Amino acid sequence: MGNPVQSGCLFVAAIDRSRIVDASSTAAINQIHTKISETLGPQRYKVWIKNGTRISLSDGFLKVGVPNVFTGEWIERHYAEAITKAALEVTGNQLNVAYVIEPTLFSSLRKRQLDSQADYVAKNPDRVARQRLRTGQAFQLMPLKGRLDSFVVGESNRVAYSAACSVVENPASQFNLLFLHGGCGLGKTHLLQGICNAILEKHPHLNCLYVSGEEFTNQYVYALRARQIEEFRARFRQLNVLLIDDIHFLANKRSTQEEFLHTFNTIDAQGSQIVMASDAHPRLIGYFSESLVNRFVAGMVVRLDRPSLEMRVEILRRYARRLSKPVPEEVIDFIAANLDTNVRELEGAMLTVQAYATVSHLPVTVSLAERALANHITKTPPLLRASEIETAVAAYFGLTPVDLHSSRKTRQIADARGVAMYLIYKHTNMSTPEIGRFMGNKDHSTVVLACKRLRKTLASGGTITLRSPSGVQAMTLEAILNELEEQLGKKPAPQN
CATH class of the missing domain: 1.10.8.60 (Helicase, Ruva Protein; domain 3)
Known part of the structure; x- marks a missing residue:
């Protein structure tokens, strides 16, 4: 086997050009899947391989697409031998293997989980309700991995951790609302799940529920369609502790925001605890009603920064x-x-x-x-990651990264996409063709034109119109960029 090379994914073994497999051979892929299923058994194959990976053959190696690091690590540790053996039996070659994170797989896997959860609730509403009433706890449909005792504490997150512990010790005693915000991968989800797990252990009589903003939205939409809105309201408004992750997902969803506002007011009025997390400060989440923002900032708002x-x-x-x-x-x-x-x-x-x-x-x-880690390590100051910029811009404009990657050209999406391209070009070392590919396979000329347009707007002091449930607001592009750069931890610099 040749020397392996790192390529920005989990890992990729070096390609041996003397062993080329026909990449278009779907028949070979199907045979590999069959062999893996025979080795692992139908249940493990379905859970980990069929539903969790995307296998392909290319240039002498077998690529195993995985949705995230955890899944890739698990499959590599437990099923690598079965995968390699199946490929050998089908192709006759000892292929090198690459485990590659594919974000689209995570999205589809998440959708299947949510669909399964919604289907379970729809088919078993009485059972779910009985379990809640019998245990006095919220019925968590999926296990929560985060625990407070495994959270690494330092100066960048000490206040957030202390606030989380305070919520666990005496829910709603010091502050009814705790709002955590910060970039991706800094521990917000870990803390929320840790709070939920600790409360269920320490206060088993309390009704506690952890959901994501997407799950709340999906359950609300389902309740409307199934004409079960009263059941939905009872399910959430009788909680003693409600934890909502990725609350920015509600941006630009007027009806869901209105429903959540009433839920928030009910829970707050009865002296219960609410904990929320977002990628951005409440005032930097675009397309959120002023009523919600005002309630958010009235609570304890804590930022998590990068670890020391x-x-x-x-x-x-x-x-x-x-x-x-x-x-x-x-x-x-x-x-x-x-x-x-x-x-x-x-x-x-x-x-x-x-x-x-x-x-x-x-x-x-x-x-x-x-x-x-040659491609990861740099002696220059760390650059912002394109994904961090994209997430911050999307939240600011009340959109999702999927919207920015789409081919839709509404003014709102076009403005947000242009701002994201401009900031990525300014704060990373990515070329315009690379940015175009990152932003949904756009042509590099689209990136060039977007940056040119924004520089022109900056020079003239031009504005961008932001629409939110509370009305229309015109802000200068310079102010928008400054707010985003401050949120991303970059001091506003002279524009070029």
Whole structure:
């Protein structure tokens, strides 16, 4: 096997050009799936391979698309042998394997989970209600992984963690509303799930529920269509503790926001606890009603920032204990010192080093880590990631990243897409063709024109119209960019 090369995914083994497999051979892929199913059994195959991966053959290696790092790590650890063996039996070649994160797989997997959850609630409303009444707890349809005792605490999140612990000790005693905000991968979901788990253990008599903004919206829409709105309201408004993740998902959904406002007012009036999380500060979430924003900022609003060096070391140390190969302290120190990033990317980097060592048949050393993470490590100040910018811009305009990637050309989407392209070009080292591909396979000329248009608008002091449930507001482009850059942790700089 040739030397492996890192490629920004979980890991990719080097391509041996002497062993080329026909990439268009869907028959071979189907046979590989059949062989894997025979080895694993139908249930494990369906859960982990059929529903959780996308397998393809290309240029002498087998690509296994996975929705996230956790799934990729699990499949590589438990089913790599079955996958490799199936590919060998079908193709006659000992193929190299690449585990690649594919965001579209995560979206489809999440949709199946939500559809399954909605279907269960629809088919078993009496059973769900009985379970809630019998236990006095919210019925969590999916297990929650986050726990407060596994949360790494440091200066960047100490206030948020202390507030979370306060909620657990005495819900609604100090503040009825806790609003956590910060970039992706900084621990907001971990804290919300940790609060829910701890309350269910410490206060079993309390009715506590954790849902995402998307789940709340889906359940509300289903209740309207099924004419079960009163049941929906009773389910949420009788809670003692409500935790809603990704509350920014409600942006630009006027009816859902109105329903949530009434839910919020009812829970707040009865002295119950509400905890919410968002990628942005309440006042920077676009297309939210002023009534909701005012209620959000009236509570305790806490920001989570990127972990410090000491926190990164501890995060990596804890994650390393879960991996198959031992990781020396000097390797942990090296990764922590060279990657100033969020928890998810730190864990992804550690997994990349592990995979590199596995396919190279070498021990984990600093030298190996340096080679494995060559494309991740830079001696210049860390650049913002395109995904961080895209998420912040989408939330600001009341949209989702999917909207920005679409071919829709409404004024709202076109303005948001242009702002995202401009900021990505300004704050990353991506070229215009790369930005175009990232933003939904747009032509590079689209990026060039968008940046040119925004520079012209900046120079003339032009404005952009923002529409929200509370009305229409015109803001200068300069003010919008400054707010977004402040949120992203970048001081506004002279525009070029």
